Amino acid sequence: MEQAIPVYILSGFLGSGKTTLLQRLLDHWKGQGLRPAVVMNELGEVNLDGLLVEQSVPMAELLGGCICCSIRGDLSTELATLIKKESPDVVVIEATGAANPLEIVDGVTETSLYLKVELKSLITVVDAGHLLELHRAQQGATYRLMQEQIRCASVLILNKLDRVTEEEKEEVLTVLRKWNAYAAVMPAVRCELDSDEVLNQAGGIRLEAEDLTDEAEGDDTSHEAETEGNHTAPGSTHALHDHVMAYTHYFKNTVNSEEFEQFVKDLPRDVYRAKGIVEFNDTSSRYLFQYAYREADYMKITPQGDVPNVAVFIGEHFSSGELRSKLLRLEKRLLARPNAVRRSL
Numbered sequence: 001m002e003q004a005i006p007v008y009i010l011s012g013f014l015g016s017g018k019t020t021l022l023q024r025l026l027d028h029w030k031g032q033g034l035r036p037a038v039v040m041n042e043l044g045e046v047n048l049d050g051l052l053v054e055q056s057v058p059m060a061e062l063l064g065g066c067i068c069c070s071i072r073g074d075l076s077t078e079l080a081t082l083i084k085k086e087s088p089d090v091v092v093i094e095a096t097g098a099a100n101p102l103e104i105v106d107g108v109t110e111t112s113l114y115l116k117v118e119l120k121s122l123i124t125v126v127d128a129g130h131l132l133e134l135h136r137a138q139q140g141a142t143y144r145l146m147q148e149q150i151r152c153a154s155v156l157i158l159n160k161l162d163r164v165t166e167e168e169k170e171e172v173l174t175v176l177r178k179w180n181a182y183a184a185v186m187p188a189v190r191c192e193l194d195s196d197e198v199l200n201q202a203g204g205i206r207l208e209a210e211d212l213t214d215e216a217e218g219d220d221t222s223h224e225a226e227t228e229g230n231h232t233a234p235g236s237t238h239a240l241h242d243h244v245m246a247y248t249h250y251f252k253n254t255v256n257s258e259e260f261e262q263f264v265k266d267l268p269r270d271v272y273r274a275k276g277i278v279e280f281n282d283t284s285s286r287y288l289f290q291y292a293y294r295e296a297d298y299m300k301i302t303p304q305g306d307v308p309n310v311a312v313f314i315g316e317h318f319s320s321g322e323l324r325s326k327l328l329r330l331e332k333r334l335l336a337r338p339n340a341v342r343r344s345l
């Protein structure tokens, strides 16, 4: 009988390390002579993570929205099309960091109604330091969303341990255990783990709805979650990330590298993830830049094909107009002029 195609969902908050893990898993499968395929979802209009994945890997892209709401219906169709066209041995779905994983589970199970696919596990990558900070503050829709991503995981990768102390690691491990006592927890730096171990953990995906409302810790985030999104029913899981927004900026000019680095350092706290391809006027190469939880990273890159110079900013209620003005100023497309003139640009 025809074997079901295993499907893995990669979940985890923005910038936690999902693409880092994805690259490791793809290398692992290719090393075994298998043909993996990827469904990638990005909030921004360009698939920057896709540039980090070898071109030989078949990929379906869902851009400009989050799988779990605006383009939810597309997931099942894209997954089916990818499988029919590419006949992969295994499929990984990398959700946006703002996605509620249960909605993705829903999309996969829909596909399994008419194609032989088997959802193997839901792997959630956690940024140890970021979770700790939110847990200590005990509030915010981001905190609540992270909690959900952790709760329904069958495997938890406790990543970025290079950024926390041993005591903080123990503290965050206790939080994970409290929220999800069933999943295997795998501590890591840059998701450096034995891929077989990651893939073979059998935790089972937890779909119990009652687990999604936790009053036990006395946090008051459920109220916030309900009021953030006014077009969703109170308590609806979609409301958890309706507050998340993305701004995509296309560069027309090159920028100075030091000025750009300073701009990234000065990003408002409400911007918790940024990435892009930039071309500096004082260096010879193009760079892929990454910014996650106040840490920036620049990597020389030579993208294949026609890739624009672009930056995507993801966060909560930040002023995209302000970011745009600053970037235009870096590009010298917005020169200091009287306010009235500047507004009309």
Ligand SMILES: Nc1nc2c(ncn2[C@@H]2O[C@H](COP(=O)(O)OP(=O)(O)OP(=O)(O)O)[C@@H](O)[C@H]2O)c(=O)[nH]1
Pocket (backbone or CB within 6 Å): 012, 013, 014, 015, 016, 017, 018, 019, 020, 021, 049, 096, 097, 159, 160, 161, 162, 163, 188, 189, 190, 191, 273, 290, 291, 292, 295, 296, 297
């Ligand atoms: N310091 C540190 N940085 C890490 C670690 N793992 C990943 N990173 C960096 O964190 C940034 C984000 O990593 P990604 O793998 O792109 O994260 P992601 O979850 O795919 O991000 P989104 O798709 O935007 O949600 C990159 O600059 C990585 O190099 C880690 O363990 N420690």
